[in-house]
Amino acid sequence: MNSYYLHNGTESSGPFNITELKAKSILNTTPVWCEGMQDWKTAGEIAELQSIFRVMPPPINTTTALPKQSTKEANTKIIGIDKSIFYMLSGILILVVGTLIFNYFEEGRSAELEQKNSITERNNLQFQLQEKEIEEQKNRIIEQEKQEFERVLKERKQTLNNRLFEIKEKLAFNFSALDQAKDTLAKAKDFQFLRTDNERNEDISLIENEIEILSTEIENLKIEMDQLYLELEKIKT
Structure with a gap:
């Protein structure tokens, strides 16, 4: 074979x-070919292959009368289905497809709205957090400024009190020195033993000059003290 x-x-x-x-x-x-053949042949030319050909029906004769559906029956059916059933099924199909499309777009719209709402809520929350942080920062700055102001006032008050204490000590010392200078002046005016008039006048002039310096310094210290008391009063208020 x-x-x-x-x-x-x-x-x-x-x-x-x-x-x-x-x-x-x-x-x-x-077309077939086997060993020993000089060229290709059709299978029908090979005796050995006659038994395996597929049987093909003859071409239809268009002149042969075929059974036909009646025109009335053909008009009442669409693709073999009754028109009323076909239209009903078509309407149901259109309704189902339309419903699916509508639901698809509605779900997409709902998802979009939900996403927008989520973004808006997130932005609002972020804005509120930023506002809260800004407010807290302002309060911290105000508190720091208040503490700094109180610290400066406290230091100034301490400085004023220290200066007042120094002025009081200087005033006490100057008053004492002034009293001594006045006593010395009185004695210098009365004492004339073993001194010339020029020596006496020179001593008196020196003592009077010392009294004037002490008096001026006492007056300046009093003025400064009054100013310090006035500033302290303003700080307390």
Whole structure:
């Protein structure tokens, strides 16, 4: 039994035995070739292959009368389905498809709105947190400024009190020195023993000059003290 090659007009395939050729359902016009053949032949020319040809029905004779559906029956059906049922099924199908499309767009719209609302809520929350942080920062700055102001006032108050204490000590010392200078002046005016008038006048002038310096310094200290008391009063208020 020979093995045959087949050709489909573009390329060849095979080899195939008789059983395999039956499975291929070849026609009598199918080009075949086997060892010993000089050229390709059609399967119908090979006696060995006559039994495996697929039986083909003859072409239909258009002149032969075929049974026809009545025009009335054909007009009442669409693709073999009664028109009323077809239209009902078509309406149901359109309704289902329309509902699915509507639900699809509604779900998309709802998801978009939900996403926008989520973004808006997140932005609002972030804005509120920023506002709260700004407010807390302002309060911290105000508190720091208040503490700094109180610290400066406290230091200034302490400085004023220290200066007042120094002035009081200087005043006490100057008053004492002034009293002594006045006593010395009185004695210098009365004491004339073993001194010339020039020496006496010179001593008196020195003492009077000392009294004047002490008096001026006492006056300046009093003025400064009054100013310090006035500033302290303003700080307390």
